[in-house]
């Protein structure tokens with residue numbers, strides 16, 4: 001038992017590190033992209049047809065690559081960014097690249113849900129596009145964005161297990177090494193239980209927060 | 217205050233073109249409460265939304281305070297918009313912000329000191345009688361309260377013009393009345409010019425001193441509310457001007473006249489005078505007195521048994537006594 005725990009703790013730490021840094025960067029890149037997807041629309045506040053088409057195309061292409069292929073495909077890029085292709089930090093690069101377009105689409109949906117009437121009201125008050133984004137679109141979509149971040153976070157946990165098997169470390173790696181390669185089922189079950197608890201906790205926390213923000 | 221010259225608006229979607237406004241000419245004077253009424257699809261919303269360029273006019277000019285809105289660039293347009301606020305049928309409040317923050321919203325868009333914002337928003341809360349709702353969220357308010365927030369928010373930037381697009385259409389009659397009184401007070405106290413879009417005649421009667429009737433993208437009729445209402449309507453405007461009361465077909469026999477009395481004629485016992493002077497029998501079919509901004513207009517439908525020649529004399533006599541008469545059926 002103590003043995004299993006001492007195996008789990010460092011792996012859990014690696015997973016948490018990978019997942020939270022990746023989520024942070026994903027939100028950082030995905031949020032503006034999602035907003036641009038909406039606002040560059042023909043009838044929105046910053047119409048730009050070519051930007052919209054190109055961005056949408058890139059997102060679709062990235063999203064159609066299977067994650068495992070993506071990891072290999074971008075190895076040179078990963079090496080260029082972090083100096084290595086192996087280890088937890090190196091795993092963050094493909095994780096962010098895979099999750100950003102996913103999150104951007106989620107942001108797009110959330111922002112589109114904001115009542116157009118409210119946007120018009122702010123236009124009629126002389127708000128600039130930047131003010132509309134920061135003071136209207138984001139706050140009005142906040143509850144839905146929090147749920148989107150929760151979903152993305154959980155998705156990244158799933159992806160991180162895969163990244164683990166190709167040298168990223170973390171719980172996925174642990175389960176794979178002990179459960180699959182050494183037939184130590186107890187380690188694998190323990191890992192699964194930790195993952196279940198992790199996902200459940202994050203989901204409940206996200207739901208709770210979204211509920212609290214929602215004033216509708 | 218607002219001068220609209222030869223305004224037209226054509227919506228284009230692919231190959232489809234909808235001409236929503238055709239050659240509109242209107243003038244709204246400072247301090248007016250100007251009503252624009254028309255059936256659904258008449259172009260009312262298009263018209264009011266062209267004034268602050270939520271819709272781009274296709275042709276024509278719109279002067280607000282002497283500035284041609286149509287030719288303004290983005291930045292100038294934004295500052296012009298701060299001087300003409302809009303309130304909406306669906307209120308369009310920010311659900312994520314409190315009543316106070318909704319009212320403060322236009323103030324936060326411009327860089328003014330926090331203390332000024334607090335003062336102004338508090339003052340506006342008082343004006344619309346929502347002091348106790350300061351920290352509530354829009355979802356916790358009734359429709360009437362939401363529209364009060366909408367009005368307070370619209371007033372925050374101290375505009376010269378208030379544009380109201382069906383501002384009371386989502387409200388019940390009593391709340392409508394309260395909101396209209398509030399608008400009227402604001403108009404008096406702050407000297408604010410108000411343009412009101414509506415499809416409800418009662419809204420016009422209650423607060424508008426001037427009115428334009430819109431139909432099929434054209435201005436069919438415009439002028440002082442009292443004048444428009446006291447004269448019989450033509451085919452297209454009748455729907456709005458005449459009272460709702462329908463006279464059954466079988467009653468429409470003989471000579472039927474619609475009369476309307478205004479200030480100058482309401483006190484004359486005109487019916488008994490006609491009976492005496494022309495020696496005819498007058499039968500009253502229907503009648504009512506309406507109030508248009510505290511002025512009364514009497515509407516009476518009568519039946520007279522007489523020949524055509526005498527009828528013309530009677531009409532002449534009525535007109536001399538400032539009673540407008542329209543024959544709706546010849547006997």
Ligand SMILES: Nc1ncnc2c1ncn2[C@@H]1O[C@H](COP(=O)(O)OP(=O)(O)OP(=O)(O)O)[C@@H](O)[C@H]1O
Pocket residue numbers: 227228229234235236254255256257258259260261262263415
């Ligand atoms: N964005 C748009 N695109 C295409 N056609 C439009 C658009 N907005 C309005 N129209 C058309 O223009 C005409 C006038 O519409 P408008 O909304 O101005 O009428 P309205 O008098 O406000 O009607 P309602 O009382 O129903 O609000 C209608 O035929 C409508 O279908």
Ligand SMILES: [Mg+2]
Pocket residue numbers: 260261262382
């Ligand atoms: Mg309309």
